[in-house]
Amino acid sequence: MKKWMMLLSAAVIFVLIACQHEKPVPPLSNIPIKSYNCSSDTIYFQNDILPILVSNCAMSGCHDKDSHQDGVILTDYVAIMESDIVDRWDAYDSELQEVLTESGDDQMPPLPSSPLPTNTIEAIRNWINQGAINNQCMECDTTQFTFGQGIYPLLERNCLGCHGAGSSDGDFSNYPNIVDNIGTIWTRVSNNEMPPQPVGVGLPDCEKTIIQKWIEAGTPNN
Numbered sequence: 372m373k374k375w376m377m378l379l380s381a382a383v384i385f386v387l388i389a390c391q392h393e394k395p396v397p398p399l400s401n402i403p404i405k406s407y408n409c410s411s412d413t414i415y416f417q418n419d420i421l422p423i424l425v426s427n428c429a430m431s432g433c434h435d436k437d438s439h440q441d442g443v444i445l446t447d448y449v450a451i452m453e454s455d456i457v458d459r460w461d462a463y464d465s466e467l468q469e470v471l472t473e474s475g476d477d478q479m480p481p482l483p484s485s486p487l488p489t490n491t492i493e494a495i496r497n498w499i500n501q502g503a504i505n506n507q508c509m510e511c512d513t514t515q516f517t518f519g520q521g522i523y524p525l526l527e528r529n530c531l532g533c534h535g536a537g538s539s540d541g542d543f544s545n546y547p548n549i550v551d552n553i554g555t556i557w558t559r560v561s562n563n564e565m566p567p568q569p570v571g572v573g574l575p576d577c578e579k580t581i582i583q584k585w586i587e588a589g590t591p592n593n
């Protein structure tokens with residue numbers, strides 16, 4: 372093939388791909404995309420949507436992993452998206468929002484349960500129309516760096532799943548252990564090695580700042 376033909380076909384392919392991907396489609400993953408701080412215009416899956424689906428739909432006999440009525444599992448992000456009931460950016464084409472607004476035999480949650488509140492359904496609709504992303508927002512206040520309010524909740528959220536009491540990888544579940552290991556903790560955190568997933572991403576800057584400020588303050592038990 373001549374060089375100009377190769378360039379031309381490369382350009383055509385590029386345009387085709389670019390057109391198909393006008394909107395970003397992040398891969399399905401149960402690891403949420405975190406942001407700081409919460410925007411009132413955005414619906415966050417982990418904060419606003421998942422708790423509703425888990426508490427109203429994902430019980431035994433309904434849409435948990437074992438029961439999966441109609442092949443629908445509503446326990447986590449990947450399961451929900453793989454249940455094929457959400458059409459990203461298009462709530463009105465999404466079975467999830469459709470069944471919530473149905474009445475009679477088709478309504479979800481089924482009779483004799485009441486339908487979900489209108490503002491809840493509206494939130495689900497907006498989440499889908501915003502791309503049905505696995506997002507999560509958290510307040511992150513870098514002035515809040517006491518052990519009790521800043522450090523412990525941060526470790527609990529990000530680390531203790533693997534570093535809980537008795538963990539052979541390092542038990543960071545109490546103040547003395549955390550202080551004893553603060554040097555390595557800081558090294559691993561500042562190098563983006565911990566938490567290990569997603570690889571190389573590490574904690575958001577805001578959370579690193581909280582840890583750093585607490586270390587600079589002399590790791591007080593406050």
Ligand code: HEC
Nearest residue numbers: 526529530532533534540541555556559560565566567574
């Ligand atoms: C998904 C599980 C997981 C999470 C979440 C996680 N870690 Fe780890 N961590 C490990 C494993 C496994 C090791 C041991 C292997 C290694 O050293 O890389 C480890 C090792 C470490 C070590 C070295 C321990 C030692 O004794 O040398 C430190 C320090 C550490 N992690 C800190 C953290 C901090 C701080 C967080 C949260 C911000 C965190 N980790 C989150 C799995 C995890």
